[in-house]
Amino acid sequence: MYDIERIRQDFPILGREVYGHPLIYLDNGATTQKPRCVVDAMTDEYLNVNANVHRGVHFLSQQATELHEQARETVRQFINASSTTEIVFTRGTTESINLVASCFGQALMQAGDEVIVSEMEHHSNIVPWQLLQSRRDISIKVCPITDEGRLDLATLERLFTPRTRLVSLCHVSNVMGTVNPIREVIAMAHAHDVPVLVDAAQSVPHMAIDVQQLDCDFLAFSGHKVYGPTGIGVLYGKEQWLDRMPPYMGGGEMIDRVSFERTTFNQLPYKFEAGTPDYVATTGLARALDYVSALGWSDIEAHEHGLTVYARQQMASIDGMRFIGPSDDAVVSFLVGNIHHLDLGTLLDRLGIAVRTGHHCAEPLMHRMGVEGTVRASFALYNTRQEVDTLVAGIRRVARMFA
Numbered sequence: 001m002y003d004i005e006r007i008r009q010d011f012p013i014l015g016r017e018v019y020g021h022p023l024i025y026l027d028n029g030a031t032t033q034k035p036r037c038v039v040d041a042m043t044d045e046y047l048n049v050n051a052n053v054h055r056g057v058h059f060l061s062q063q064a065t066e067l068h069e070q071a072r073e074t075v076r077q078f079i080n081a082s083s084t085t086e087i088v089f090t091r092g093t094t095e096s097i098n099l100v101a102s103c104f105g106q107a108l109m110q111a112g113d114e115v116i117v118s119e120m121e122h123h124s125n126i127v128p129w130q131l132l133q134s135r136r137d138i139s140i141k142v143c144p145i146t147d148e149g150r151l152d153l154a155t156l157e158r159l160f161t162p163r164t165r166l167v168s169l170c171h172v173s174n175v176m177g178t179v180n181p182i183r184e185v186i187a188m189a190h191a192h193d194v195p196v197l198v199d200a201a202q203s204v205p206h207m208a209i210d211v212q213q214l215d216c217d218f219l220a221f222s223g224h225k226v227y228g229p230t231g232i233g234v235l236y237g238k239e240q241w242l243d244r245m246p247p248y249m250g251g252g253e254m255i256d257r258v259s260f261e262r263t264t265f266n267q268l269p270y271k272f273e274a275g276t277p278d279y280v281a282t283t284g285l286a287r288a289l290d291y292v293s294a295l296g297w298s299d300i301e302a303h304e305h306g307l308t309v310y311a312r313q314q315m316a317s318i319d320g321m322r323f324i325g326p327s328d329d330a331v332v333s334f335l336v337g338n339i340h341h342l343d344l345g346t347l348l349d350r351l352g353i354a355v356r357t358g359h360h361c362a363e364p365l366m367h368r369m370g371v372e373g374t375v376r377a378s379f380a381l382y383n384t385r386q387e388v389d390t391l392v393a394g395i396r397r398v399a400r401m402f403a
C-alpha cells in the first residue's frame with residue numbers, strides 16, 4: 001500500500017512552516033525535496049569515505065571509486081541501458097544537452113545541416129543549438145504545437161529533409177505537462193535515419209524509462225528533479241554515437257596518454273568526464289533512484305496521476321480559471337481572470353504554498369500560447385489531496401481579493 005504519511009516522514013523539510021503555515025511544496029518541476037536516505041548517504045561518504053576516485057591505490061580511494069561506479073550501475077539499471085559505458089555523468093540536463101550539441105555538432109554536423117526541436121522546449125534545449133548555429137551555421141527547424149499544447153505530428157513529419165541530422169525533443173513539457181508520443185517520434189525519425197535526443201528532465205521523475213525500449217539515441221536528465229542532489233545529471237548515449245563524438249572538455253580522467261606531441265583519450269564513458277567528478281553526488285543520486293525503485297513506479301504513477309486529475313477537476317470550478325496545456329503528467333499550469341501570475345504566486349506563497357510563476361524557461365512557448373507567464377503547480381510522490389484542497393482554497397481566496 002502507498003503509505004503517504006510514512007513517505008512524507010522521509011522528507012524532513014515537508015514538516016516545516018512558511019509564514020506560519022505548513023509548507024505546501026508544489027514546485028517539484030523546478031526541483032524536488034530530498035529524502036533523508038540521500039542526505040545521510042552523502043554525509044556518510046564525506047565523513048567516512050572521502051577520497052578522490054579512480055587514480056588512488058589506497059583503500060579510501062578504492063572504496064570511493066566503488067561507490068561511484070556502483071552509482072553508474074544503478075543509473076544504468078534505472079533506465080535499462082545495455083552498458084555502463086553509455087552512462088555519462090554530467091552536472092544536469094542542461095550540461096547533457098550542451099555536450100551533445102557541442103560534440104555531436106562538431107563531429108557529425110556541417111554548415112547547412114538541420115536539427116529539429118519543438119515549440120515547447122525549455123531554453124536548455126534551444127540555446128545550445130543556437131550556440132552551435134553561430135559556430136557551424138546549422139539551421140534549427142521548429143515543430144509547431146497545437147492550441148491544446150500537443151506536438152503537431154503531421155507537420156513534424158514534413159520537417160525532415162536529407163539535411164536533418166538530429167531531433168531534440170522534451171519527453172514531458174515542464175510548462176504544460178504534455179507527455180509527447182516520444183516512441184512514435186523516435187520511430188518516425190529513425191525511418192529517416194535521424195537519431196533522437198530525449199530531454200527527459202520532466203519524465204524520469206514520474207515514469208519508468210527504458211532507453212532500449214524507447215530506442216532513443218540520447219537521453220538527458222537531472223538528479224535534483226528526481227529526489228537526488230543538485231549538480232549531478234546523466235547523459236545516456238548509444239555507444240555508436242558516443243564513440244564517434246570528440247571529448248567535451250579536456251583534463252584529467254578523460255585521457256589515456258598525454259604528451260605535448262600527441263594525446264589519446266580514455267574509453268567510454270570517461271572520455272566525456274574531464275576532471276574530478278562529483279562522486280559524492282553520484283552516490284546521492286543512486287540512493288534517490290533506489291528510493292524511487294523501492295516505492296515502485298506503478299504506485300508512484302497512480303498516486304501522481306490521481307493528484308493531477310483531482311487538481312484539474314477541483315481547479316476547473318474556480319471562476320476565470322484558464323489552463324495552459326493538457327496536464328497529462330504531474331504539472332498544472334494556469335491563469336485566473338486578469339490576475340497577474342506573479343501576484344497570484346506571491347499571495348499563495350504567503351499562505352505557505354510554493355508554486356512557480358513566470359515563463360518557466362520557455363519563452364517561445366509563452367509567445368505561442370499568447371501569455372507572458374503562468375502559475376505552475378507541479379506534483380511529486382509526497383504530495384497529498386489535502387494539499388491540493390489547500391491550493392484550491394488559496395486560489396479562491398486570492399481571486400476574491402481581485403474580484
Ligand code: PMP
Nearest residue numbers: 092093094122124170174201222
Ligand atoms: N529541460 C526541461 C524540460 C526542464 O524542465 C529543465 C529544468 N526546469 C531542464 C531541461 C534543465 O534542467 P537543469 O536546470 O537541471 O539542467
